[in-house]
Amino acid sequence: MDWASLLNLGRLGDPSYAEEPHRPIYVQDSDRIVFSQPFRRLANKTQVHPLYENDHLHHRLIHSIETASVGRSLGMSVGHWLETQKHIEAGQKHAISGLVYAACLAHDIGNPPFGHSGEAAMGEWFEERLDGAKGIFGAVEASHRAEFEQFEGNAQGFRILTRLEMYRNQGGMRLSNGVLATFAKYPVTAYVKSSVRESYCGLKKFGVFEAEREIFEEVALATGLRAESSPVGVSWWRRHPLVFLVEAADDICYSILDLEDGFTAGDLSFEAVRSHLEPVSGVPNHQREDKTEIEWISYLRARSIGASIHSCVEAFIENYDSIMDGTFSNSLIDTCSKNKEFYGIKKVSRERIFTARRKTELEVSGRNTIRQVLDGVLPVLDELKTKNWDESKLSDYNGKLSRAINLDFRDAKDSYHALHVLCDFVSGMTDRYTLKVARMISGN
Structure with a gap:
């Protein structure tokens, strides 16, 4: 894959659109996302804690904004490195950070109410009805069943961006091809995914409904994503390299901020959170001085995010060649120098936060x-x-x-x-x- 194609700023549904002076298309893309109703609705959608009355806990909108902030920082650092190495043209580092920022803003836009448990509830309900195949379910082709039985917010997000919002069935929000490809964490349909036996991070889930498959094909062709054949004769694609930065921004935010929320909600003690954040941040406890527990956790959270960004940028650079040829099949968080610390954070989240009564x-x-x-x-x-x-x-x-x-x-x-x-x-x-x-x- 090459950056000349990967940074394609042509608009889906409006290829003749001319960029306004001093206002790049990826900035306009971010604005279109921010002012959309689906983005606004994230303010009342669960991140981790459903229907919580504590205003300091995260909901999907705040999480999306914070993820975009981290993603922009990742994009700035990676873009700067790409320029110094002559992999991209001078000035294109701004496009790198802009594409990541816009994709991060939208990364949860297709999630249903009540978080991932809502996804599971929808999939479970459809699976029960499709097994009976009565009424409207009786006319659904077998090849289409999986996208309902394993309902996926990533695919719904792509549908919102490219079909439902603004220019309905005419390009949706008409975002740039570069942003849409950077958004696509799982560039495969459910039916094709079920037929492919290769172990690849982009095949962990599906991210495109059959209804939008042709739309994604257009995006993939425009951005030069590496296409792969499948046993059912329909392509799937390797991830756009910037997807790894979007994924890292999400991983950094939910892992670290889930701990802070766990402390705020009373599910985790100060000592439990401190013991996980201090190793990530590199800040020892003896520097706490006269800070309160809340202030110290907030400080550690900020320092941990900064240290994690630096570590993930290093991981991207170290794995650059395999990322660009589509063979890298891991997350930057699991590859970076902080991977053991993040494993511990995810473990305590599973055991103490996600199971809170x-x-x-x-x-x-x-x-x-x-x-x-x-x-x-x-x-x-x-x-x-x-x-x-x-x-x-x-x-x-x-x-x-x-x-x-x-x-x-x-x-x-x-x-x-x-x-x-x-x-x-x-x-x-x-x-x-x-x-x-x-x-x-x-x-x-």
């Missing part, structure tokens, strides 16, 4: 709330199928329900696309709105 109780509640909404909306789609996808012929109740929750049927032209309409609606809800719709449907 209040969090677990709310995840169970969130799962059942999502299922209640899906169960309540499904009859509308089942009837719509029998009425040949004509929403004007819906029964009185189903018509009222679809209007009350503003269901958008414009793309519901068959069972496959109708199920994506359902996913678009449910994954787009905030935690609070999911509870509201569930109560309305149940009458409580």
